[in-house]
Amino acid sequence: MNETMPxxxxxxxxxxxxxxxxxxxxxxxxxxxxxxxxxxxERRFILVASRxxxxxxxxxxxxxxxxGVSFDEVTGVRMRGINRRADSGxxxxxxxxxxEDGAEKGTVTLVMAGGAELRLEVEAIRCxxxxxxxxxxxxxxxxxxxxxxx
Numbered sequence: 001m002n003e004t005m006p007x008x009x010x011x012x013x014x015x016x017x018x019x020x021x022x023x024x025x026x027x028x029x030x031x032x033x034x035x036x037x038x039x040x041x042e043r044r045f046i047l048v049a050s051r052x053x054x055x056x057x058x059x060x061x062x063x064x065x066x067x068g069v070s071f072d073e074v075t076g077v078r079m080r081g082i083n084r085r086a087d088s089g090x091x092x093x094x095x096x097x098x099x100e101d102g103a104e105k106g107t108v109t110l111v112m113a114g115g116a117e118l119r120l121e122v123e124a125i126r127c128x129x130x131x132x133x134x135x136x137x138x139x140x141x142x143x144x145x146x147x148x149x150x
Contacts, residue, residue, distance in 0.1 A: 009051075009067070013127040019099035019108065022069075022129055028052045028142035029067065029094045033087055036118075038077045045071040045120050049094065052142055053135060063135040071108060072126035081116035092116060093142075101125050 013019045029049035036047040051067040082090075093113040100106050106125060110118040 008065075008131040009055075009129065010131070011127075011129045013099075013125060013129075015125055016099040016101050016106075019097055019125060019127065022127055023097035025054070025129065026051060026067070026069070026094050026097060027054065030064075030091050031094060032089060032091055033082065033084065034089065038074065043072065043074050043123075045074045045077060051131065052138060057141065062138040062141050064138045065131045065135040066133045067129060067131050070128045071120055071122065072128075073123040074120050075105070075123060076121040078119045078121075079117070080119070081112070081114065082118070099125055 009025060011022055011025065013022045026049065029051045031047050031049040035049070036045070038045050047069050049067050049069065050064045053061075053063045053065060056063055082092075094110060095113055096111045098107075098109045098111060101122075101124070105121065105123050108120040108122055108125065108127070110120075112118075
């Protein structure tokens with residue numbers, strides 16, 4: 001392996017606290033609707049994203065890598081601010097993943113830029129994340145404008 005390439009990231013999350021780590025790793029990941037699927041019979045929601053390698057920040061390198069993400073124990077998916085047909089090629093920017101686990105079921109919400117959301121109804125939080133392929137140079141680091149309070 002090339003010395004400048006980071007080790008492939010592989011994570012598992014089993015509760016809301018674990019999901020905060022997954023959320024941080026996936027912040028500013030890019031994904032299209034065509035790279036997401038709800039496999040109802042398998043009770044699984046999967047996606048492939050272009051993850052920004054935040055762990056390289058400060059090294060002078062800016063890279064992205066393909067990352068596969070799987071959520072298990074999913075009983076339903078709801079979308080807000082997304083038109084499945086009209087937005088099929090739309091690139092969504094993942095800002096955060098919010099997770100709430102309850103006694104019998106919970107939710108995992110993928111919060112996208114522009115107000116779009118995917119809400120996964122889950123019986124338990126079960127998430128797996130794994131990088132694959134080689135990283136490639138990113139044109140720039142993601143930036144977020146912060147509204148000034150008056």
